[in-house]
Amino acid sequence: MKPIHDPYNDEKWIAGFAAEGGPRYLQIVKALERAIADGSLQAGDRLPPQRRLAEMLNIDLTTVTRGFAEARQRQLIEARGTLGTFVAAPKVELTQSVDLSMNIPPPPADVDMEALLRQGMSQVLMRTDTDLLMTYHLGGGSHADRSAWAQWLKPMLGRIDIERVVTCPGAQAALAALILALTQPGDVILMEPLVYPGLPLAAEQLGRRVETVAVDEFGMRPDSLEEACRKHNARLIYLNPTLQNPTTRTMPEQRRLEIVKVAARWNARIIEDDPYWLFAGHAPPPLARLMPEQVYYVSTLSKCLSPGLRTAFVVLPDTQAQHGFLSALRTFSLTSPLTSTLVTQWIHDGSAAQLLAGVQTEARVRQRMVSGTFSGSTNSPEDHGIHAWLTLPSYWRALDLAAAARGDGLVIAPSAAFHSGRNPPNAIRVSLGGCRSRAELEAALRKLSGLLAQKPPVQRELVI
Template identity: 40%
Template sequence: METWSPTISGDTGPKYRAIVKALAEDIRSGRLPPGARLPPQRALAKQLNVDLTTVTRAFNEARRTGLINATTGRGSFVRGHAPNPTEIRRPDPSGSVDFSMNMPPQPIVARLAERMETGLSRLAGSPGFLDRMQYQDSAGNMADRAAAAQWLGRRLGPLPVHRVLVGGGAQVVLAAVLAVIFKPGDALCVPALTYPGLRMAAERRGIRLVPVACDEDGLDPEAFLESCKADRPRALYVVPTLDNPTTVTLPMARREQIAEVARSHGVAIIEDDAYGALPPDAPAPIASLAGDITWHVATLSKCVSPGLRIAYVAVPGTNEAVRLAAELRAINMMASPLTAALASQWIADGELDAIVAAIRQENGLRQAVVRETLQGLAVRAHPYGHHLWLRLPELWRRGEFGAHARQLGLSVVVSDAFSVGPAPEAIRISLGAASDAETLRYGLSLLATLLAHPPGAITTVV
């Protein structure tokens, strides 16, 4: 692939940016596969008839944004199978790496800033734009609900618009769903390790959380059955695909068993499908099996960007939609009409699919870095996810490890944040906030080094 020749003649911006843009497009299209070696900078400059400094600046920008890796004496490679560094290097003076915020990465190939600029410009020039800037129905206007039904329908099957609502992020929607279903003191079944945002919302409403045992395949249907008999819960909360924090995806057979148990005991299901759009082969959502008892919540924050703050929810029926709309109005009035309109436009023209595909690809590249740097450790991960679950070696306790990690400028989330009951010696590591591959590799390598030493040897590690 050292004969790679980017096309930059039609680009009116700076030439170094045109090279980076062409590189990103060729990576996204597959023309440049992971591990491909790029031409030497001097040869590429001669080929393109530009200054060497232009190519150098382009390669530096591509490396900074995580498109390529470069090793002195070996050349530049498309990320994925580039040579490993032989030592931990600090990528910036601060040395801090955030592994705590569970957000999708924002790779340059997603062209998020460019797509937002273009999309907002189109919206501003469209008929009725000023109407979009007024107060909207708390369930979302009909155009946005139709777009939401189209997006959800790809995995759930055809959905009537009156069963689909638009909310200002999953946290708002989950709080509203809890308000519709529960009274203080009611029981909610949750996995023994569960999403902290759900825990917080439930505890604020005085809802009693009932932990349900899980195994390697996720929530145990037999344990759920026993909880239904003993605790008479009003609902079950579950993240069926790429569970947060464990990364487990429930097999299809288990989803069917859970739906059957819930239906036979009159228990609603709150299906938090935050990551369902990421794996190309994810099993069908529970709502596709039991839509009449399932509240299906799908946020764009975990598969596109937290800045959109848009979540779609499919409810069991018309009555539930009316009640949920009232709660959404009380909690948050409405989702942002501007970001809702942008998301609808992206669904219609395929831009949302392209962004998700780019993030899926980036997650795969970052998971390759995980496999390289955390070999031999008890890591559970998914090839298309942007978080992982790590069981600590016996020599470490979670609180102590978290404190030592902070001393090194690394922020992780210990298992206490997720545990409903006794907490295991484990941490969640989120991969999306790291700005590029070099930063991610540095942080993970430092974590691996820390894990390999007993707590008393920490000063030696530093």
């Protein structure tokens, strides 16, 4: 049996505590993660009693208790009754699958989400009638809401008329409403061959047809778009031009100008799905800023702040388009005033900006982890999005790798999940936000890298 080691006699694992920023209970968790990662704390090591640790760090006991509770939730430590609290054995191999397929923002290490929610809801309840918060809202937001949302969108679109901004319960609802409002059953929607799967799914469910347009290294080709508009008499184009899902490609400004000019010649509207603009380094202006009268702009907080917010903004080309869009949205969804009011409060008091900065920092760290692990990542060093696109070695097929990864407790997204037509590229998308901690992500990336380094097993049929 391993002898009990009391690492609190050696205070190195908590060195630098006072110098670090962020909530103090999270600093305890980070110190534990760091010490476990570098080996200064090992499975089975006993931690100091909470009261003693509070004295050592000169903080109150409740802060330590909260830090230990968070560390237990992250499976870093375990309590053994009267014996005390110990560093837990690694459980990555034995727990449920690690999801690298869901594109959500990573939880920021230095932001106290619980405190933000508590403070934000307190302000909302002080300033808003509770009955109004707990009923349906049919409109696209109050004047105060629209002002806040226009403020949030200013880095992307500059100053905009607040009456052009409406809110939706998520980007998927916004996309479905736009398809309903802008097309008729049987109409064609043009898109790139690799695309966010929710768009073709919504189009199919609503009885619209999807056709793909050829791309090059800069994105959708203008000459191919021109030909597709002529051939299919298409009046709607879907694009995700910045840190595109799944390829992470960002369309340069010149190509964007060429695309909107083709759309204008054919009187085709563009849905610009732009959830990742705030993660891109030196992002070009959105299509909606280059030619606002031609573009319906969709931006969601679920990809840059938290999926729990389920809030998306749609910027319409003009105020006349609002009635048709909201009528379409109301056929299947209504806005939650509680969520939208909290979003407005967070934008006004700076909480949304604080949370965004934390997510951006965490995404940047996680992208470096990917770049340091895989040579086939296509991500630019200037970008810090929430997913990576990995080209596979020739001996692995994407679907085979996904199946092998499932056997090892990893869920990844093969290129076929995003591709329309035959012969998808041999690549996978790896999402970086599903892992709660960096340690969990690092272990998952190492496991995936180990799989890639091996050749797939030869399948032999049993002959009887």
